[in-house]
Amino acid sequence: MKKLYKVLSISLALSLASPTITFAAEDAAAEEQANEEAEAVEEEVVTDNRIIPNGISIAGTDVSGKTVTEAQDVVDAYFAAYDNVNFTLSANGQTISAKGSDLCIGAKNNYVTVQAATYGSYGNIAERFKANQDLAAGRTKDFSLSLGANYDGIVRYLNTASSQVNDEASDDYLTRENDQFVFHEGTAGVVVQIEESASLLVDYIENQWDGSDATVELATEVKEPRGSKEELAEIKDLIGAFSTDYSSSSSARKNNVANGVSFINGTILYPGDELSVLNTITPFTAENGYMLAGSYENGTTVETYGGGICQVSTTLYGAVREAELGVVTRSAHSMIVTYVKPSMDAAISESGSKDFQIKNNKNYPIYIEGHCDGSNVYFNIYGKEEDDPGHTVDYETEITGVNVQNTTWVADPNVPLGKMTTTVSGHTGYTARLWKVVYENGTEVSRDVYNNSKYNPSNRTVTVGIASEDANLSYAMLQAVATQDAATIANAIATYAPGVANSTPFTITPKYQVTNQTTTNNSTTNQAPATETAPATEAPAGTTEGTQDAPAI
Template identity: 45%
Template sequence: MRKRQIFVAAAVALFLGAPLIVRGEQEMAAGKEQEKTILDGIYLESVDLSGMTREEAAEAADRRMKEITGYQIKLWMDDQSVSVSAAELGVSGKNEETIAQAAAIGQAGNVIKRYKVKKDLEEEPIQLPLSNQVDEQAVRTALETYCSPLNREAKDYGLTRENGKFQVQNGERGVTLKLEDSVPLVADYLENQWQDGIGNVELAVEITEPRGSREELSRVKDLLGQGSTDYSSSSAARATNITNGTATLNGRVLYPGDSISVCNSMMPFTEENGYELAPSYANGTTVESFGGGICQVSTTLYLAVLRAELEVTERHNHSMIVGYVKPSMDAAIAEGSKDFQFRNNLDAPVYIEGYAAGGSLGFAIYGEEYRPENRSVTYESETLETIEPDTELTADPELGFGVTQMTQSPHTGYRAKLWKVVTEDGKEVSREEVNSSTYLMSPTKYKVGVKTDNMEASNAMYAAIASNDLNKVYEVTKQY
């Protein structure tokens, strides 16, 4: 009876312990699976994974990706390039699945099948690819940071003139990055084409060809028109403004159909741009402003443009007469209100040469002469009306009795026209009105002292001032 009890107890114990035994065997199997190493002859790209555990293979893959993302990728925009690391272009790698695939090779099947896989690897190793992933937002940021600064505008063929001879300056193509087209282009290259080492990608760009050519500019050889004025009596500040303004126009080439804004070419009229305070006209008076005197530059160029017979598209006269040209021969400019603009209406380029030195200001326009030798053009100023300046007197209680101070110089007013006169073989064949101009009269202004305790004298002086007659002021002063 006791033996039977022992047997039953043992059977129960065996039955209850069976799951523990099975689970223990499973855990041992899993541990062995985890400890399995990758077979010899298996590579992840160029990394030899032979004998590595999954964890070791993952670390090796990370090291390789770090090496790869350090390589420089040359991004090309036409003939320019900039090097950017693959990391900055958003290249990264997630190779867990590939490593799992490497670890599974030769681990399944019976002994014979596994042995065959090992022998095959000895003869022909397996190379698994690294998985490159690219963040397109990182690509976009890199292109904006490194490539957008390489954008450049086209530079037209130009001219310089030294010692009376023209030299052609080569043009340069303009290049603009096409960002939206370049982002997927770079991403595709990095994911599907790039293997290793330094990479090269041609970005999508817009090319703008320069205008002109050596052949076209060789046509510029003849003097078409010139003009000059004198500024020797100018202050140093006004002379500086004239020199600066002339320099902005000297050397300009206008191709057929081109227009130029003289005001915009010389702006901004600021101290930072080299201009100084000097007298200028504003609302019928003389004021100090940066760039004062700059209108003499536009006026002198106007004379050359007229004689070259280019098309004037905008021109304004001064509010008051100027002393360096005859009426209607001026061209005033003022930021925001007045401009001098003209257009090259010829079929060949023209070149503007300007100089300002020693009190002499001049412009010459060169191109290809198209007018017959027996033809000449001149311009005549006709004064239609002259308006003599008035006198304006203002009482000043701070000045001594009868003391006078001029506060504004007079300007005679005019109405005038400019005529274009064409002659052939010395005979006038046409006379055409170019412009009509009106110049304001500006009165002579004086302050007159009325400081006195003599009421009779004060009343007499105020009456003289009200008459705006300076002679009456002198009479009252003499009387009292």
């Protein structure tokens, strides 16, 4: 639009300087072009210095010699008189008090200033000729203003203001009490229909309003509660369950996990409904019940509100897999976590916009139950069992790649010769996939790739002491460390400090090794797309896992 504005500015300016003869097909487009240019001026907030000819007025106010921008000030002043007019918007037996400015009252023909500046350069040949002759002869031209209201602006206003009068429906719901479901009846609600009400207001202001204080009835719709006692009674079978251990976590981390679980506990999803874990449990603030807990950001330990919360989404992910619900969005962590196997995690990050979203792909409602006991996190998913009794699923992790982290060796003159200390533990990187294996009556019938995951490595740092009364030994050890070669450093320690006790290994043995996933003859194999989203980060239970991305949560 910006480029279009510049082109039109030149074109219309030339047209104003000297009338031209154009084809009839161009005539119909001239006013439309002027309108588009006016919109460009409004959107880009560009100063338009084209001068309006003598003898031109807008709504009776002489704008001769003014620029288009200056003339716009005249138009704005004309409609400013309506800014403080009171509108009473009624709905659902309640009212919203609005001002004319809230309803974006202004010129319906908002291109009038451009028309004034380009008078004589649009219309058919006869009209353009007459307009230019009139101007040359000193005859005046007055452009009228049409009262209007901006539809989009009213929609934005009502999206916020309608909450004053909306009475949202409360769906029928269940609670889980003493291991039994208890039914609770919902209530109907009345809500403002935003778009219909905006159209109604625009029509009233432009065609019926006399400019004085007014009352307008907004369009509303009765919203009935979803569900019924009979429908929710179908929720009785445990179709998915999963738990993870967080017993070694700090008290703050345990609080965050329990707090996040509480927001999800009791969720009912009807067929086709989706759940965003991020939207459900955020914001991560003290006001929302979260505490500061350790996490990593760019290799540095930081305290963040909600630290540990990814264990909530990961545990729910396990229950979702067992229930075979739909997964809309899932991301792996940046670094490997300890409380589940690779590719069994689901990371979330408010700052990184990483979410775990699920969908009820069943034919009946489901109920999500979550709780913590101080040592474990649990999620149970209840619904109606639709599969045959012989149908079971299993999930198998396959490690497809191992990327052992590098070690940075640092000489420490304050530590005894040859003494090694790990100051940054680092993490081995992995690529992994998760296989979903389906059995019918104990026979494998399919084997599909459920997800693909990538976990980044992070380097470890190990200090090596070089302090010694013998300067030659200190220098020799310093030279060995400078090579950054584990074998050279090991030989130096064995040679110059043979009696030193070290528990830090020279080489790293990864927790997981590459595995070879095979399929049976009666299985079908389908590949899931690799996870391409930038992974979120989180510290595992009881520790702080590293990250090279956003703060761990």
